[in-house]
Amino acid sequence: MTTAMVGEVPLESDEDLRALGRRSRRAERRRGEGLWGWLFLSPSLILLITFVIVPIALALYVSFTKWNGQGGPFSKSASWVGLENYQRLLTRSGLTRKNFSTSLRNNLYFVLLVVPLQTIIALFLAIILHQRKLKGKSFFRTAFYMPSISSAVAVGMIFVFLFASGGVVNTVLGWFGAKDISWFNNGTGIFHSFFKVLGVDKPPSWLASHDFLGLSWWNWISGPSWSMTVIIILAVWTTSGTFMLMLLAGLQNVPEEVHEAAAMDGAGRWQTTRLVTLPLLKKQIILVVTLGLIGTWQMFDQIYVMSDGAGETMTPAYLAYVSGMKDNRLGSASALAFILFGIILVFTAVQRFVTRDKEGGR
């Protein structure tokens, strides 16, 4: 959303131009506007300051302290430790860093798989559903959107039930000769499982001996764990519908005539999609990818409900929550949350850069 926005402020420049011509009358009116502006803004502003902005500032301060949550953040129980929390997470070898880098790895695979999958599926469904003559359109739209409205708790419970040992999924896979897969508490990476099938059981020494953030290269290339795979399927299943609806909304702005004109010119279906529909949908696609990136890096509820971080499903957001709420290490938790915030900023910035306006769109 931000990406679609910050770059250009629609109408504003237009409005400013017109304002030039009417400056005198405006100036007269504007005198009261400042007051009204602040008045209208104040409810949102006060709430956001109290419950978002001040907490962020406090969390930033806390991230430079060692604090167990007793008393206030400025009381004696919170001692200033400078960058220590960040160093423990990023540079100093130890359990804290290992836990963090593992959670980072887990979430990275989640992001890299979920965002493209849900975007492509949503796009695909939206394009198919956007046919004027299609019958039962609203049935399909509702059906595809249905998973999005269920709560994380409900969806989590459903998937635990479906993927349980001897559950529906394993039964169906059994028909195709697969043996009972244990999906939960299974921290083995699927790439590792695949390597094993290929006969690579132990890591080659050059992969085991190098490390990044305290995690060996071999562990970085593990792929998502089997447990995480369930959550990936769950996330794609839940969110694709929402994004389909957003893309569909964007498609409504593409006049049918554009497609007809393309067809008249002899453009094939794929050509029409690639050269006409996708460029016109560019803003919505960027929006969907941005929201997808933010959402997948903040993924939390599903893990809270389903796995509690077991089976290599720990993510930075969940780790921050656990160390803050359960272990009462608020300094470390806050530092972690800020690193996560930084990661989200970097990812959205890179994505903005890649999709910045250039010839011909995507």
Place this chain on the structure above:
Amino acid sequence: MPSDRPDDRPALDRSSPARTVGRYVLLVVVALIVLAPVWAILMQSLKSGPDSVRHPRSLLPVDLTWDTLRHAWRAGDLGRLSWNSLVMSVLVTAGVLVTSLTAAYAFAFLHFPLRRGLFAVFLATMLVPAEVTILINKRTIESLGWKNSMVGLVVPLLATGMGTFLLRQVFLQLPQELREAASLDGLGHAKFLWEVAAPLSRPTLAALGLLTFLTTWNQYLWPQSVVDDTAHRTLQIGIAHLDNGRVDNINLVTAGTVIAALPIAVMLIAFQRHLVRGLTAGAVKG
């Protein structure tokens, strides 16, 4: 993506019967995949015993009974929990609509110092992971004495950058002349917002209201953080507690899930047209 095959035939025969059939088959297959889990959970909630979980029969609509739903409703006190969730969701939705309307109006129509900077701040709040703020907010609520109260549940959720952003988009598309004319007619800002701008953005208001209601109804982490007595529990916390830590209570949990999802599903089916239209209005030339 079958429809993306390179295709050199002129698109005029795009409605060829084979194509049409193919498209429907595809849609039906996707719908089956998407709805299968929903079906599984629905069937499970209508079965009597947990022993049916492992049996393929558990997926067939046979031996149906209302007992499990009834039992879950009573055992989890879901009547009261639903009421709590409903009150919370209605209050939050109403609040978000009001705060977003006024803030969006200020950003779209009024000139005041720091306007651009503040708008950027509003947008930035959308990027912040809730885990950053939730620990502090929990304490704020406790120190205000709002723990275990509806006020504590609702107040922190009353303003969102998202709502403000969506409505501002719509307001920016209203012709500037409208405001000029209104001010010539002596219509003040409050009146203009209430009588002209808000009614004109009804589709987006409906979509925003619906989405806010859904999100609030499904909130888990926040209620879990500020409520620890049973009197103020919300539905989502309730259904997570239904199994009492016992695997063989899975039927009760699925039943609770169905009960919690039902009102939302009904709302979706009734209002989905508004949802698409509202998103469209907000999305034009985003």
